[in-house]
Amino acid sequence: MSHQKYIRNFSIIAHIDHGKSTLSDRLLEAIGLLKDKSSEQVLDSMEVEKEHGITVKAHTVTGFYKAQDGNTYQLNFIDTPGHVDFNYEVSRSLKACEGVLLVIDATQGIQAQTLSNFYLALEENLVIIPVINKIDLPSAHIDMVKEQIEKDLGLDPAEALLISAKTGLGIDTVLEAIVQRIPAPKGDIHSPLRALVFDSYYDSYLGVVAKVRVFDGSIKKGDAITFMLSQKNYQVEEVGYTQIKLVPQSELRAGKVGYITAAIKSISDFGVGDTITWTNKPCAEPLPGYKEVKPYVFAGLFPAEGEDFEDLHEALMKLKLNDAALTFEKWNSAALGMGFKCGFLGLLHLQIVQERLDKEFDLAIITTIPSVEYRITLSDGSIMMIESATELPDQSKIRQIEEPFVLSHIILPNEYLGAILQLIQDRRGIQRNMIYIDTDRVEIIAELPLAEIIYDFYDKLKSFSRGYASFDYEFLEFRPSEIIKLDILVNGKVVDALAQMVHKDTAYERGRSVVTRLKDLIPQHxxxxxxxxxIGSKIIARETIKALRKDVLAKCYGGDITRKRKLLEKQKEGKKRMRTIGNVDIPQEAFIEVLKRGDNE
Known part of the structure; x- marks a missing residue:
């Protein structure tokens, strides 16, 4: 146990943009891993993270800190995402920790994701250290935030640490609090190996690199190991910890967080959440994994060029390694050819995956209209789940369609209450409760159809509240609903990639919006x-793209009118024939534009 006494495993959790990544940078500086005060967030290494200014991946880093008690402690810490779409990353990180720093912005106070992440940490019985960040700003309300910590979280406000991650103020007190308040990890070094894989990624030289937390036993180079869920066996080639770069070590013992490589070339050989044990002396049972992720939003991803299909498959396999929330299966579309039906946690998750495929793998992708999962009860009583309008059975065979509802928590300043209540009503929401948190802020608890919030609900919420409203949601149940299939026909042919499931009340507006935009996007023929x-055989909206007109009379300089009529009749007949056999070329941009602006009508 002596070696464990000086280990501290902790995570940093917060609402989006409350300063997690900046605090990580200051901690790295304080323990000597960053030599210069970089303005960039070091752990946010992906291009999409830098562009969006958000953390997408949970990052692990190990450093050493000499505390005031004279001892040197090994600190393993993880910077987690804050956006609602990446909540799953947070739950994974917490499984490897004994404590968390809960960062709260002094100017904004406790927000929806602050509460959500707080409850995740509470479920895991972790020590929670509240950290009030941005205290150097003139708009900081430190006393108000302390009140919220006591009232909303039930924590002692006197224990909250006051810091400014930007200037480095109070960073020393954070390090001392980690050492003093977070307990050392438990675990028996003499028991058989039990290590949890909480993250992984693919390296072209090392193969799959698994990030692990060792709970019992130890692991070193040459050990024969087994992944308990997949029952795959390997020999360990390297173990170590991450200090921005990989640092090899002789072994990882109980209580430590690090990485292992074992020449794992096949990406599908194990999953995040698996337990590693010794092959010749296995442990009795695997570690309790965290909850299985359930995607809420579905969309088809197709390569713009058909020959890129295999490249897209390999790219998705590599993304799945460090994004366990992504699901995919092969899918064939009449309009777009071979591709994949993918599941995501939300629309931002979909957008990030699209951008990573473009920037990291240089793939041009066409995406179908995002949809949610519907539960269909057929006439014979059997139940089927569908994620795409193309899978919907014939109307005569359907007894009932149910759509997913979520329970949402929206925290906002009082002055924007009217606009947000109207937005909830427009999206078929049902207000369940309204709680006045203090004189300035109110929390709305509402039930909303998931299909209505996956498009631009979050953006509208931010624009109506000038960025002050925060939003979090959790799955509630499936409810019967008047959902119908909206087909889009181009030149009389149904384009399956543009079909979508819509509520009966919004079908006309959605249909009118799509055909109006397509008219501008498809070139004249x-x-x-x-x-x-x-909807079925009933046309609810129509637009017409006029024909390109060739001047067949250009060669007639004066002359007999009957000759001109004859030429025009001939052209008319030719166009009629062309229309019956002519195929319409829909440019790739048309799909992308219609989908990108999917629900902004």
């Missing part, structure tokens, strides 16, 4: 192209 939105 030599024949008239009708664009139609249909």
């Amino acid at each position: 030599l024949f008239v192209i009708p664009l139609q939105a249909a």
